[in-house]
Amino acid sequence: MQQQVFNTLTELEMRDAQERQQGLPGSQRIQALHPDSAKFLYITALGSKAKNIIEVGAGRGYSTIWLALAAQAGGGHVTTCELDPARAEEAQLYLNKAGLTDYVTILVGDARETLRAQQNPVDLLFIDANKDQYETCFDVVYKRLGVGSVIVADNATSHADELLDYIMYVQNHPHLESATILIGRGLEVSVKTSV
Numbered sequence: 131m132q133q134q135v136f137n138t139l140t141e142l143e144m145r146d147a148q149e150r151q152q153g154l155p156g157s158q159r160i161q162a163l164h165p166d167s168a169k170f171l172y173i174t175a176l177g178s179k180a181k182n183i184i185e186v187g188a189g190r191g192y193s194t195i196w197l198a199l200a201a202q203a204g205g206g207h208v209t210t211c212e213l214d215p216a217r218a219e220e221a222q223l224y225l226n227k228a229g230l231t232d233y234v235t236i237l238v239g240d241a242r243e244t245l246r247a248q249q250n251p252v253d254l255l256f257i258d259a260n261k262d263q264y265e266t267c268f269d270v271v272y273k274r275l276g277v278g279s280v281i282v283a284d285n286a287t288s289h290a291d292e293l294l295d296y297i298m299y300v301q302n303h304p305h306l307e308s309a310t311i312l313i314g315r316g317l318e319v320s321v322k323t324s325v
């Protein structure tokens with residue numbers, strides 16, 4: 131990993147840890163993906179050779195940087211969605227710092243709207259947004275997911291109650307295989323097995 135990428139990830143991890151230690155409410159924290167989950171997501175994107183990667187919930191760009199690294203390695207591209215323009219701007223700054231802007235397009239606005247206009251196939255979908263919106267975000271992208279594509283959703287154990295409907299939905303879906311992975315704050319990982 132290049133030094134500037136490592137430094138930027140470390141800066142974001144330290145900021146996240148400090149803000150959690152200070153007991154700041156979620157709305158005032160960067161709420162970065164757990165580093166173990168981030169590494170898992172990166173390995174999943176690399177291993178599945180994902181070219182077109184969609185992220186819902188860029189925040190300040192921590193997970194986006196990991197996805198962008200996978201895109202850089204595999205000749206892919208990340209489209210990330212962020213509702214809050216100020217956070218999107220910060221994510222852009224951190225991507226600049228990491229030197230990975232060429233691999234990322236940031237869509238500012240509600241992903242349930244910004245993603246509707248897109249048609250191209252998706253290889254990997256990562257959802258880390260408002261917990262009551264996972265199902266809708268999944269549905270908006272579903273028709274673009276090919277067989278073998280991967281869907282990763284964060285907070286499957288830390289927010290198990292809020293994500294229960296989503297988890298039941300993907301685990302009982304006729305065209306998906308899905309499992310809850312006990313890493314970080316829990317990841318629900320699904321693979322599309324048929325159309």
Ligand SMILES: C[S@@+](CC[C@H](N)C(=O)[O-])C[C@H]1O[C@@H](n2cnc3c(N)ncnc32)[C@H](O)[C@@H]1O
Nearest residue numbers: 161162163187189192193212213240241259260
């Ligand atoms: C937990 S944070 C994401 C953290 C980020 N993945 C990281 O690792 O740094 C959730 C983010 O999702 C954004 N968000 C929530 N609902 C959204 C939606 N419908 N469309 C786009 N962004 C959304 C929030 O503004 C917030 O910045």
